[in-house]
Amino acid sequence: MPTLQKNQIHTVTIDGYSSEGLGVCRIEGQVVFVHGALRGEVCAVRILKVLKRAAFARTEQVLSPSPERRETDCPHFPACGGCQLRHMSYDEELRFKRQKVEDALRRIGGTEIALEEMIGSAETMRYRNKSQFPVDGAGQIGFYRARSHQVIPISDCLLQSETANAVAAAVGRYMEQYRVPGYDEGARRGLLRHIYIRTNAAGQALVCLVVNGKALPEEEALAAMLQKCCPNLAGVVLNVNTADTNVILGREYRTLRGAGELTDTLCGHRFALSPAAFYQVNRAQAERLYGKALEYAGLAGTETVLELYCGAGTITLTMAPHARRVLGAEIVPEAVANARRNAADNGIANAEFFLGDAGEVAAKLAAERLHAHVVVVDPPRKGLGEEVVEAIARIAPERVVYVSCDCATLARDVQRFRAAGYAMQRAAAVDLFPRTAHVETVVLLQRENS
Numbered sequence: 001m002p003t004l005q006k007n008q009i010h011t012v013t014i015d016g017y018s019s020e021g022l023g024v025c026r027i028e029g030q031v032v033f034v035h036g037a038l039r040g041e042v043c044a045v046r047i048l049k050v051l052k053r054a055a056f057a058r059t060e061q062v063l064s065p066s067p068e069r070r071e072t073d074c075p076h077f078p079a080c081g082g083c084q085l086r087h088m089s090y091d092e093e094l095r096f097k098r099q100k101v102e103d104a105l106r107r108i109g110g111t112e113i114a115l116e117e118m119i120g121s122a123e124t125m126r127y128r129n130k131s132q133f134p135v136d137g138a139g140q141i142g143f144y145r146a147r148s149h150q151v152i153p154i155s156d157c158l159l160q161s162e163t164a165n166a167v168a169a170a171v172g173r174y175m176e177q178y179r180v181p182g183y184d185e186g187a188r189r190g191l192l193r194h195i196y197i198r199t200n201a202a203g204q205a206l207v208c209l210v211v212n213g214k215a216l217p218e219e220e221a222l223a224a225m226l227q228k229c230c231p232n233l234a235g236v237v238l239n240v241n242t243a244d245t246n247v248i249l250g251r252e253y254r255t256l257r258g259a260g261e262l263t264d265t266l267c268g269h270r271f272a273l274s275p276a277a278f279y280q281v282n283r284a285q286a287e288r289l290y291g292k293a294l295e296y297a298g299l300a301g302t303e304t305v306l307e308l309y310c311g312a313g314t315i316t317l318t319m320a321p322h323a324r325r326v327l328g329a330e331i332v333p334e335a336v337a338n339a340r341r342n343a344a345d346n347g348i349a350n351a352e353f354f355l356g357d358a359g360e361v362a363a364k365l366a367a368e369r370l371h372a373h374v375v376v377v378d379p380p381r382k383g384l385g386e387e388v389v390e391a392i393a394r395i396a397p398e399r400v401v402y403v404s405c406d407c408a409t410l411a412r413d414v415q416r417f418r419a420a421g422y423a424m425q426r427a428a429a430v431d432l433f434p435r436t437a438h439v440e441t442v443v444l445l446q447r448e449n450s
Contacts, residue, residue: 003028004055008047011063014039017096019104019408021084021437023059032057036078038066038088039096068092074158081146082159084437094120094431097439101407101429105443109411109424117428119292121285124434128281129264131157131164132248133195137184141172141195149185159435163205163230164197170229171195171209171222178217191216193241194248196275200264201283205230208237208275210248223257235259237275249276261338267291267318269346277335278311282432289403289430289440290318293376296401296426296444299323303373306365306395308358308388313339313351315376315403320348327372328353329361358384362391376401383409386416393420400445407441417445 004027014023014037023037025045035058037043042064045057062069068089072078077086085093098118105111121127133141134151142154156165174180175192183190194210207226209216216222216238223236235258241250253260253275261274267287273279280286293315297305299322307316310328312335320326320343328351330336336355343351354361358379365372375397377384383406392400400422404410407429414424422445430440 004030004032004047004050006047006050009044009060010047010057011042011044014041014043017099019100019437021096022056027055030055034059036087037062038069038092041066041069066092076143076152076154076157079145080143080152080154080157081148082143082157083435085435090120090124090434093434094118097429097431097437100437101427101439101441104407104411105414105424105427107411108408109414110418111414111424113424113427115427115429117292119285119288119428119430121282121431121434123284125158126161127284127434128159128161128164129199129283130279130281131160131168131195131197131199133168133197135175135182135192135194137182137187137190139172139175139180139182141168141182160197161199163199163203163232166229167197167205167207167226168195170225174218174222174225178221180217183212188212188244196239196248198262198273198275198279200234200262202232202264204232204234204262206234206237206259206262206273206275208239208249208253210239210241210250212242214240219256227257233258234262239275266314269314269317269342269348271312271314271317271342272338272345273312274334274338276332277338278309278332279314280432285430285432285440286314289432289442290315292428292430292442293401293403294319294322296399296442297322297374297376298399299374304371305374305376306362306370306372306397307376307378308362308392309377309379310339310353311335311378313342313353315378316351316353317342317346317348319376320351323374324350326351327365327370329356329358331355331357359388359391362388362395366391366394370395372397374399374401376403378403379409381406381409384413384416389413389416389420393417393422396447398447402443402445404441404443405438407439410441410443414443414445421448422446423448 012025023034136151183193196208240252316328
């Protein structure tokens with residue numbers, strides 16, 4: 001039975017980090033995760049919660065600080081759940097992220113292959129090209145408190161572009177002027193749920209307002225206010241979401257002004273992006289990530305490449321000039337429409353896109369005896385279903401390039417691929433999300449008998 005008790009104060013030395021960036025120490029043989037502590041520090045910590053196998057604590061006083069400790073540059077840290085690592089230097093952040101990925105690949109994936117590279121970002125502030133501001137029943141606009149759905153009002157998030165912050169502020173003024181109620185999750189009433197903003201390299205913005213209803217009051221006045229605060233406004237879109245769900249976007253869209261999509265340039269191609277289409281939030285680092293995926297694909301111009309979870313076709317079309325034929329599969333209809341248009345707009349004739357679930361499309365192509373030399377996957381955080389791994393194995397590509405935003409599910413899937421005859425050969429990590437605990441990883445899996 002644990003002997004630690006809530007509210008006890010202990011003096012500890014921090015040995016390392018959890019996968020979420022919490023400091024790790026041991027007290028009386030029990031693992032304790034400490035908020036706000038850095039590796040190597042001696043801290044006085046207060047026990048917050050005691051579980052069977054671990055406990056959680058917060059730093060009360062840093063008695064011997066790490067040279068990597070930094071004063072936070074954001075007044076909302078650490079209450080806001082958007083950032084986890086603003087208290088450490090960026091060099092230490094990259095060391096933590098390398099450790100996080102390598103630990104997952106070793107402990108869960110069963111491989112001792114170390115990362116070839118941990119590719120840091122030149123920009124650690126205002127790098128996000130997509131912003132999603134929740135709005136609560138009191139009309140507060142900001143971000144959720146860590147591990148909750150309580151909105152913390154924030155006027156200037158340092159991860160978002162200045163344009164996105166200005167748009168959110170303009171929507172706040174519109175709500176106040178026209179008495180537009182925010183959405184109360186508990187009561188399931190109110191109107192405005194989220195403010196979704198996408199920006200491009202040219203400084204244009206697409207604003208999508210998610211509402212619990214079919215319309216907003218004074219929509220023309222709203223569009224005019226947004227145009228005034230954002231002269232490079234590409235368009236304003238209303239999205240209807242009346243469901244009791246944590247999913248941000250509903251299925252119905254209506255354009256209030258301008259275009260219903262935004263165009264950006266990535267890896268030398270222009271991409272049209274609807275609000276629903278997946279697109280990496282850090283454009284500069286996405287180019288480095290996709291460059292690494294292309295390197296791992298090892299294309300000579302004669303191959304057929306299949307990408308599952310292709311979104312608006314960014315990776316598929318990046319690989320198209322280097323392959324004989326590229327295929328992409330995606331379950332979001334708007335994204336598939338974007339991908340097909342993007343291929344046409346970029347003059348790419350060797351690309352084909354399918355609408356459907358990744359596992360079902362892969363199984364169908366396997367049944368049709370498609371031979372893809374390379375399969376690329378870029379799944380959501382939950383990783384691949386076992387049926388997707390099995391379908392890929394039936395297609396029998398020589399190489400699988402796996403791009404992941406969650407190294408734990410990636411490592412689990414590496415184990416599944418090993419059972420299907422694929423061994424991990426190379427791995428690299430790219431930091432698309434500075435100041436947060438998230439990191440992108442790309443690995444090469446080689447068919448063992450190829």
